[in-house]
Amino acid sequence: MAKTKKKPDNKAFYPFIKWFWILLLSGVLGVFLIFLLAAWGVFGEMPTFERLENPQTNLATEIISSDGATLGKFYLDDNRTPVAYEDLPDNLINALVATEDARYYDHSGIDGIGTLRAFVFLGQRGGASTISQQLARQLFVGVRSKNLFQAVTQKIKEWVIATRLERSYTKQEIIAMYMNIYDFGYNADGIRSASRIYFGKEPRDLKTEESAVLVGMLKNSSLYNPIRREQLVLDRRNTVLSQMEKYGYITEEEKDSLQALRMDINFSPESHREGLATYFRMYLQGFLNDWLKKNPKPITAEGERETWNLYLDGLKVYTTIDSRMQKNAEDAVAEHMKRLQAEFFHQNTPQRNPTTPFLELEREEIRGIMERAMKNSDRWRTMKAEGKTEKEIRESFNQKTEMTVFDWNSETKEKDTVMTPMDSIRYYKTILRTAMMSMEPQTGHVKAWVGGINYKHFQYDNVIQGARQAGSTFKPFVYAAAIDQLRMSPCDQLPDSQYCIEAGKHGNPEPWCPKNSDGRYSGEMYTLKRALANSVNTVTAQLIDKVGPKPVVSIVKNLGLTREIPEVPSIALGTPDFNVYEMVGAYGTFANQGVYVKPVMVTRIEDKNGTVLYEYVPETKDVLSKEVAYAMINLLEGVTEGGSGTRLRHNYNKEDALYKEIITGYPYGFTNPIAGKTGTTQNQSDGWFMGMVPNLVTGVWVGGEDRATHFKTINYGQGASMALPIWALYMKKNYEEEELGVSKEEFPKPENMTINLDCSRATQNVGEEDDLEDDLDDLDF
Missing domain, CATH: 1.10.3810.10 (Biosynthetic peptidoglycan transglycosylase-like)
Structure with a gap:
């Protein structure tokens, strides 16, 4: 009988199969x-x-320009x-x-x-x-x-x-x-x-x-x-x-x-x-912090109300600044100020001026300036907070140390050097400062804002923080009051002769007898247009005597110049202090047919989801009639046609190296309508130029940190040499970019003008050639 084959015993594998599934399922369940x-x-x-x-x-928080560029951001980490x-x-x-x-x-x-x-x-x-x-x-x-x-x-x-x-x-x-x-x-x-x-x-x-x-x-x-x-x-x-x-x-x-x-x-x-726009961004930071404090987030379901965080909440801030015009402004400032500073250094060597950079000061006065600067410095505050004695702090200011200072000639605008902190203070006192603001007069939109030459080294914003004597740039307000209140015209004439306002009149504490800048009186009859074009002080004195200081101050306040202004005749020559921000807003009223529009920098603020948190509402005020405003434009056009601003018009190919070296970009050769006014203060401490075309008003100021830091002569220290070239370079750059739409047209003239502007018989003064010779003589190279 055949043997049957024994089947394999599968039971021996059961434990392995069992444990395989147990482990597999355990692994799956474990995971x-x-x-x-x-x-x-x-x-x-x-x-x-x-x-x-x-x-x-x-x-x-993102800062966005009017042309859609990112100007910068606010963030912590x-x-x-x-x-x-x-x-x-x-x-x-x-x-x-x-x-x-x-x-x-x-x-x-x-x-x-x-x-x-x-x-x-x-x-x-x-x-x-x-x-x-x-x-x-x-x-x-x-x-x-x-x-x-x-x-x-x-x-x-x-x-x-x-x-x-x-x-x-x-x-x-x-x-x-x-x-x-x-x-x-x-x-x-x-x-x-x-x-x-x-x-x-x-x-x-x-x-x-x-x-x-x-x-x-x-x-x-x-x-x-x-x-x-x-x-x-x-x-x-x-x-x-x-x-x-x-x-x-x-x-x-x-x-x-x-x-x-x-x-x-x-x-x-x-x-x-x-x-770009560092000074503007720092102004904006303060503006936004104030706004955010006053405008918290909506109340939550729990009844809480948090404040917005400028650095963490991803806000979008839409500004009026045009990034292209801002760059043009910064480039114009750098181009001119570098050359102007080189000339200032040339004139203020210790050999030529033992008290450099200060002029006409006694040593005790200089010591006072340096002492104040030392005590206001970060070094003084830091060492005092560390518990250092005053003696230790003072000694440290006279010890040489490694430092990085501003330098126009370096590509990075700074250089490493070794000097005492006291010498660095004196060095920085020699550096000329500037401010520039450009605004669209019809909307108040600020298109460019340059508060200084380099924010990293000079953080004081001269556009809105700094206020300096306005000089002759204040005179148009006196003329505006005379035309508005007395119905005078640019063609009315007054003599250029010594004129005094006795003590007691208009609140004058003592007799006031202003002189012209050259100390002379021509004895000629000047139309108001010619007198303003040439900044004749005696004519301005007669006008404020006729109209009175009070109406002038009233108009000035309505033009946005809100500082305290004494109601005395001497204000006619620009003794009060104003900043560039205020002056640009005021001049914008002339270009905007008598309507003052408060300068605006922020049009809209959104949260990160695009919800509008803030939208600007224009602040306007009717100050002058269209006729008076246009008459002022006519007067100010005379400044660039036959007065202190005529170098804007020159288009001569003079091969004068010095002229080209100091007056950056000359000849300018503008042919379009320009209304403007130069300004120079006592001792040439401040140089101003206010320039306008129909859709753009721009103000420029140049000067030292201290009034005692200035050019020795008016040849270099006048507004036409210090400030006007910045305006000219800026405008040339703007006109090269046609898409910016900066106007070359005539200023709009009101219909049915009743104020006489035809002064043809009274303005046979000097020809174009004579004007150029006068400019060259004034510069005294």
Whole structure:
């Protein structure tokens, strides 16, 4: 009988099968439990659904010009301005996905293949963090811990949060959030700041090779930083380009050509003390802080009311500044002031002026100026706060130390040197200061604001903080009062002869007998137009005597000059102090047909979601009739046609090196209608020029920090030499950019003018050739 074959005993394998399934199910359940515990917050706090829907990041307040450019930002630690996915270029997105998460569009937050590979090869062939996981770590987890247990739990939290993010947001939104949150170093928080700081452009304008640099930095922005490690970053960029070729985003030929390109970094740091419109931005910071205090956020459901944070809440501030005109203004200031300063240094050497930079002061007075400057310095305040004795502090001011000071001749506008702090104070006293503001008279929109020559070294804003004697730029207000109150005309005549206003009249404490700037009286009869054009003091004195100081002060107050002004005749020659901001607003009334419009710098403020928080309402006031305002324009046109502003008109090809060296950009050769007024104060301490075309009014002031710092003679110290060239250079630059729309037209003339403007018989004064000779004589080269 045949033996039957014995069946294998499968029972022996049952324990192995049993334990396989137990271990497998336990593993699955264990992983599920771990995820569940992480979700419950056992391994640390997890973000709520509300926080996932609205992740909190610090957003900088953005300052936007009228032409849509970013002037700057206000931020504390995070210089972040979010960019929508639609504004990210395809090459940036492709570089990101190819380098950081090739299967990004195929997973739901966790890349299973990448995770398995990372486990098997212990991370030697790349990590497993998806873009969603990296965003989770940036938003909610933080820096990876060096403790193994904590690092593992952090990774688990990343997985959980990544899957939640995938359920809450689209793939496009996650990419935008990730690029907006990442810190690229050097205050480049987020892709917008990074592209502006490293390449000087908006993200949408990035080239493929530039996008590759920024994506390469995502691995470690501190290590792969183009400013510190150029070759390392170049190699990393080329790796990114290789990844883009590997996954089909670019061809091999494109990869090879792009990898051969050098890394063209255009480093443009964004700080509060650098960039465009620094003085304006600092004014704006104060304006916004005041506004935010008075306008808190809406009341919450809990009944709380928080204030807006200028540095964290991502506000958008829309300003009237035109970035192109602002640059033209800053360039004009730099071009002229550099030359003017060189001449000032030439004239104020210790050999030529033993009291340099001060003139006509006794040594005791100079010691007083230096003493005040020393006690007002940061060094004095800092050392006093540290508990140093006054003797120790004073001694430190006479000890040589290394320092960085302002220098026009350096490309960076500063130089390293060794000098005593006291010598540095004296050095800074020699540096001439300036202020310039430009405004559209019909709207009050301020188009350019230059508060000084360099904000980093001179933080005092002379546009709105500084107030100096107005000199002859005040005279038009006296003429306006005479025309308005007495119905005089530009053609009325008064004699240029000594004129006195006795004591007691108009509140005058003693007799007042003003002299002309040259101390002479011609005895001629002057029309008001010719008298203003040549700044004849005796005629101005007669006018304020006729109309009285009170009406003049009344008109001036309505023109926005709100400072305390004594009602005495001497104000006619510009003895009161005003700032450029006030003067531009006042002159704008003449160009705006008698309507004063308060200068405005901010038109709208929005929150990060685009909700309007503030919208400007113009402040206007009817001050003069259209006839009187136009008569004043006619008078002020005379200044540039036959008076102290005629060098704006000259178009001679004189090869006078000195003339070209000091009067920057001469000859100017303007042929369009220009109304303006120069101003020079006593001892040439201040030089002014107020210039107008129909749609732009601009004021310029130049002078020293102290009135005792000035040119010795009027040849260089007059407004026509110190301030007018800045206006001329600025306007030439504006006219070169036709899209700015700066007018070359006639000023609008009211219909049915009753004020006589035809002074042809009374204005046979000097011809154009004589005017040029007079200018050259005045400069006294």
